[in-house]
Amino acid sequence: MNNKTTIEIRPARIEQSAAIARLVMMAMTEECCLHFCGEGATIDDFLTMMTLLVEREDSQYSYCNTLVAMDGDSVVGALVCYDGGELRELRQQFVRYALEYLHRDHSNLDDETQAGELYIDSLAVDPVYRGRGIATHLLNASLERARQMGLPGVGLLVDKGNPNAERLYLSCGFRYVDDNQWGGHAMRHLVRPVE
Incomplete structure (x- = not known):
């Protein structure tokens, strides 16, 4: 890594999908990924x-819904966001x-978001x-995306x-804003209004 390199935040491209998927899984944590896999599927699956x-x-994880932090040609950060x-x-x-791919039915997942964010x-x-x-820059870029989409705020758990x-x-x-549950974990719902 070159510490003098400027990190750029950009919309993702399809050819960055593998790097984005790895970062999404990092955000989810291995424990959560394995929970979704259940018996018989691996982290590689x-x-x-x-x-x-x-x-x-x-897809909710689409490159179209993703902002990436780039160091030259390398994806070093990702933020996946969409209209709730x-x-x-x-x-x-x-x-x-x-x-x-996992032979698991996840059709009854709790909603983690709602319209308006x-x-x-x-x-x-x-x-x-x-x-x-880098995370701060990605979060700030999500605020601009919300503004462009006409949404009043950015939310997360x-x-x-x-x-x-x-x-x-x-x-x-x-x-x-309030408490929430997702994936068996106690969560806090936080919102940043678009100004």
Whole structure:
């Protein structure tokens, strides 16, 4: 890594799908990915599935819904976000692929967002690049995307067991709205209004 390199935030491209999928899985945590896999599927099966979902235009994890942090030609961070009102439609591909690749039915997942917010589904920065403000730049770029989409705010869920992430979000202008549950974890719903 060249410390003098300028990191650029850009819309993702389809050829970055494998790198984005790895970062999404990092954001989810291996424990969560394995939970989705269940018995008989591996983390590699999950990576294959996630890469295919990132390549699609109609998936919640689509490259079309992703902002990437670039160091030259390398993807070093990713933020996946979409209109919360489109969650159920976008999730259909995840449910379909989970049946096909993991042999698991995830059609009864709780809704993690709702209409009226640009929902940050996943945010991760390559560990080598952490501490350089990349996550903050990605979060700020999501605010601009919400503004362009005419949405009043940006929302996300943060695990109550991850106070470092919550501190980052609060320092970026997010505010606590309410409690939530997702994936068996107690979560806090935070929102940053578009100004």
